[in-house]
Amino acid sequence: MSDTETQTIAKQSARPTVTILAALNKALHDAFAEDAKLLALGEDLADPEGGGILGVTAGLSTTFGDDRVRSTPISEQAIIGAAIGASLVGYKPVAEIMLMNFTTVAMDMIVNHAAKLRFMSGGQTSVPIVIRTMTGSGFGSGGQHTDYLEAWFAHVAGIKVVAPSTPEDAYGLLRSAIEDADPVIFIENLPTYHNATSFELPDSSHRVPLGKAAVQREGTDVTVISYARMADESRVAAAKAAEQGISVEMIDLRTMAPWDRETVLASATKTGRVVIVHEAVKEHGLGAEIAAVISEELFGKLKKPVKRLGGAFSAVPYSRPLELAHAPDAERILQAIVDIAK
Amino acid sequence: MSDTETQTIAKQSARPTVTILAALNKALHDAFAEDAKLLALGEDLADPEGGGILGVTAGLSTTFGDDRVRSTPISEQAIIGAAIGASLVGYKPVAEIMLMNFTTVAMDMIVNHAAKLRFMSGGQTSVPIVIRTMTGSGFGSGGQHTDYLEAWFAHVAGIKVVAPSTPEDAYGLLRSAIEDADPVIFIENLPTYHNATSFELPDSSHRVPLGKAAVQREGTDVTVISYARMADESRVAAAKAAEQGISVEMIDLRTMAPWDRETVLASATKTGRVVIVHEAVKEHGLGAEIAAVISEELFGKLKKPVKRLGGAFSAVPYSRPLELAHAPDAERILQAIVDIAK
Amino acid sequence: MATNQFIPDSATLLDIYRRAALLKANDERARKVIVSGQLAMVYYPYRGQEIIPSAISAALRDDDYVCTIYRGIHDMLAKGFPLRPLWAELAGRVTGSCKGKGGPMHLTYPPKGIMVTTGIVGSSAPIANGLAWAAQVDKSDRVSVCNFGDGAANIGAVHEAMNLASVWKLPTIFVCQNNLYSEHTTFEKMTGGQNVSNRAAGYGMPGVRVNGNDPVEMYAAAAEAVARARAGEGPTLLECMTFRFYGHIFGDDDAKYMPNEQKAKAMENDPVPILRARLISDGIATDEELAKLEAEIEEQINDAVQFALASDWPVADDLRFDVFEKEIAA
Amino acid sequence: MATNQFIPDSATLLDIYRRAALLKANDERARKVIVSGQLAMVYYPYRGQEIIPSAISAALRDDDYVCTIYRGIHDMLAKGFPLRPLWAELAGRVTGSCKGKGGPMHLTYPPKGIMVTTGIVGSSAPIANGLAWAAQVDKSDRVSVCNFGDGAANIGAVHEAMNLASVWKLPTIFVCQNNLYSEHTTFEKMTGGQNVSNRAAGYGMPGVRVNGNDPVEMYAAAAEAVARARAGEGPTLLECMTFRFYGHIFGDDDAKYMPNEQKAKAMENDPVPILRARLISDGIATDEELAKLEAEIEEQINDAVQFALASDWPVADDLRFDVFEKEIAA
């Protein structure tokens, strides 16, 4: 669906019609149109293969040609390697690793090479690539298809990590990630691809700077920090908390690495009560670093210990009740808000 | 060198002669002699190949045969996969991934399979393997040969991580890791392999339980938590601190996952001042989780914010002055102790 | 290439059909149960590929090992995975073989040698070698069968595994089920050399491309590979040509990437009814006998589906168990 | 297999020797400098493998790309890596090509197309494809040369890269420098099929095994592969037979794993003096001319070593730079 069509439909209808998927697709089309140095590669990515298994890249190969937009064999090391190589000589490849768990077969290319070549070459080369990858629980895909692994990449110097939770941020972050001079892991939450939450597709000038969190709701009692699907759950929890008279400041981190210390510390200073939520396993997750920094920087100033919610300490289970129990949800986030507000 | 030889030499000489390398070699020989189900595989691991590039596995293939002890092609996915497969049907393979950075080519096997098969099979199968791997800065091996990546594995449910800093612990932890019913990543610090710090090789009954830290020095003013080579540096710093009248309690974690909350929290409660030190990049390292837990559990009880020291936020550099600046050392640890003791 | 000793006799052909009929009926039921809304799951139909595991399993013993992939329920049923724990796992119940923790993509049943089902392309291969290594050290003559797809042939793990199996002379049988598609991408588009079996020569192991839908050819090739493996002569790569009738994931619109004629032609040559007709025309079985067999299969599936849907769900607390040998503290 | 058009003429043979002599002298100096204690570094001697990159580089242009490995200084010098920034990097000084941050295992010099040096076995291959893809999109006729060892042939990344290069018809030239050892393990012990070049057929690309120590054979094979790549006909795999004279890492005791006779025989057939003698006997150059050339090389190396050892060390604050485009805040 072209963006003008979508926008007209959006204007006509009362309900939002724009999805994250549509925003990502437009971001890619706009970026490819503006910069001939952009390339894209990944499994089933080109139009003869359906333009991506969920259509995020639909239309790209038809519009920009098979030289620039290519479906690949199932060879993630070859995919990331090809992206790295082309990026060393002036191209800006957007590579897709279909699901985040599959980054495990390409960690050498991502960590030992993409993240380190600028440093190891003393700045002679750089790797301006974007690695798009989908993940997230909710569809019963089980233990090998739904992990959030952002903490691994945040621990590696030389690579950035982002994850949008709205169509606007999906567009603005992807454009910024593509324009960034360094490698970026771009995480897309698969189960919410089709949630229509906006009325209009962002304009081609829209950008969201990397490293800048969004205060999606201002509040004074409790700070809730989250990202990706957990930001959706946190928005719901924050609204419910308001009904109970608890004023929540809701921060969507948007960039996991480097995360926005300034915004986080300012809010934590204001509320003195912080809840951090992510879908990834709680232990050694992104929340650990954020909690450690807040506890150190605001030592003696917090009203309550920083509270972390995360995935249970197990692989992601298949069975519906187990899958629902594994990741935090609005209800448990609300409970944490209420507890910490006491 | 046989253990009796080493022991005699040790008894004769005044200086310690037993190294971590010798302790590991004896642990493997003793374990293989006691349990016919043990297997070993890895690159250059068998005696025709020199019994390992540094001789850790020397003698094993000669003593226990080519069926059980095998050198492999350079194929880390095949190495870990073979270990996993054999472990599913009653064997206990000890696999070597020569250097920890090379785990990046086997992350799928380690994370999606070794760590998860017990859970995903509902407990029908289990993966009692040990993955020995070397790492550590100090020899100018640069950005792709010296990373500490323990935080990645600690974030994964289903796999344990240990790292010894003394010959006794090297022996006792390796024996326990081999006897454990679940997969264990066993980290060996290469640059200190040959440091002779003990007088006698441990007896074959010696064990160090997984998950139990060692209080290597009792103290009342400051708790220092570290492991691997950083434990050596911390011991030196603690001794220097004592000269300045600062009483340091020095904890060698020994097991990174699951780490010993009880010992750590007890010591932190006593001193109220905690310094955590690791060679891995500080941000999102193991210290983040430990600092987050201490800050939460001892909220309002700490005298100072938890202080973390870790590797600089960059790839490990080659040039000597840069390499020395990258990881913490006794001097910087002492400085942190002095600062926090104020 | 098959010498006479490996040509299946009448009893074997009937055995192959018995398995294939079960596989076909079970795939049809799975799709029906999803469409009817009785059960929601991500399902990878194998309809069209039944002859491959049916013929291979006819050449195996219960104590031989099998590793397979997300599209692998045909491999499991052919090897003897019982229907009740299978369906209960699909339904995510505690009575499932994996207590509902694994699901369709990680079905496991060690009593019949079904050791690993992986959702990661290619990852069945390195693990299958480990099972083969164990058989070698055991001095048993067990073999380890490793199933993967045509697309998986291009991933690193499969290459490393084939080379290791060759240098260690492991009793691993690499079964590439070539259905001409990887998700939405054609075999031609992603395969250098346009052939998988030819790669075996590069590892110094035999490789053969067979019509995986022909029970005689398929059985003969499998039996020969099994005999080699049992005799300690090492691994074999079998590229089994076939087709999948219902797309990558049940529900995906394969018209988007697959020519209708190609699919129609493949479905006209549905290998299961073809084998059925052959058994009758060759006088190996009568229509009545086969109808009875098929009716029994439907009954067994009915029973399993009812058992599954009547079983209890797991509870949140179960997450603490099976992470490690010792449960995680509450 | 080489057609006449690819047989090197006298000028080319002399050019190959000029490079090989530099490579040989530089390896000897590196080991001397380490033994003398002037410089401490982990060093992977390439002595014995000089002809391979010397002949290949004689068939390349400055703007062609090269990726290589820890044992790759011969590949770099042959491609034109200047001595001063090379030695300064070995010495870990700010004047090094990588400001001392990369070191011997990560030497990089884009002005001569030396884009990546990796310490990870096999990882040069996927990245070399990306450079080849760029050349393809550029519509330039640049080629991308990927060096790796015989042991690397068995790792997943190389397999994935060769398949992708074949299906995308990339101008990648895969150069497997087969020195018969991987660290301490023999080629026979780890290689199914006992041959690397034969694997090319499985990917639908030409593969040839050549005597990498023979400048004529090596040049002809390289020139033909380069011509194919420039013409858009796709990748080639060259397996170049050779030997390393000084073990895996300088200082390791190769007697522990290598038969003395094998090594002695290889050193008797040292390819560099053999080429030197040939140039003289064929009247391509006189002993005096070559002696002069070698003296000049020694001078250049002297200058580079002095430059390196006289250069400044980096300072701790440098760690904040080159992590990202924008420096890390102090």
Ligand SMILES: Cc1ncc(C[n+]2csc(CCOP(=O)(O)OP(=O)(O)O)c2C)c(N)n1
């Ligand atoms: C490493 C990895 N990459 C990508 C995927 C996503 N994926 C799942 S199935 C599939 C296609 C596999 O095709 P093939 O090997 O031919 O098996 P088939 O599905 O046809 O049986 C892909 C790309 C995955 N599961 N694992």
Ligand SMILES: Cc1ncc(C[n+]2csc(CCOP(=O)(O)OP(=O)(O)O)c2C)c(N)n1
């Ligand atoms: C993925 C990976 N595994 C293991 C190593 C350790 N290692 C470094 S060099 C080497 C041997 C490589 O042999 P070969 O490919 O023949 O190259 P050569 O050293 O003989 O030139 C090994 C195993 C590594 N660097 N990377």
Ligand SMILES: [Mg+2]
């Ligand atoms: Mg397929």
Ligand SMILES: [Mg+2]
């Ligand atoms: Mg070699």
